[in-house]
Amino acid sequence: MMSKGLQIAEPPRRRQSGAGGADTRPEKAKPAPIAKFDHVAEDEKVQFNKRVTRGVADGYEILAIRTRRKVPDLLAEALSLLEEKYGKV
Template sequence: MSKGLQIAEPPRRRQSGAGEASTERNKSVEFTKFDNVAEDEKVQFNKRVTRRVADGYEILAIRTRRKVPDLLAEALSLLEEKHGKV
């Protein structure tokens, strides 16, 4: 028979009295309303690319001190100039 994995025991659960004290503390804190407004309508862009392409965009973003979405937008405009708009 195998002995199984030799790992440490999980941490012990906190006592219920400790949890009540932290909730009382959280009730006294006031939160401000989230007021961040997006400039434009934005969507998430998930496409698979090679690691080389992803690293290239990250390095270019670091070197030019720009964000990757800005670089993608510029790449699209350059491609539209070359091949025409879609």
């Protein structure tokens, strides 16, 4: 005995808008105005991308955690120490 397969209902018919009937969709509410980002940076900042070994990167991250400082602050301090040793750039 063979089965007839799945009994699937027909999809609902599409509503006709325009000539056939009035569009019954509710109007979309306009979104509230978005506040613009107005943060002003204290200093001009740039992104500093240099490849270093995993050990150096991990060392800076661990120092940042231990001293509760940010890596850019540690890089600035390292620059000042190197300038003391080798002279200003």
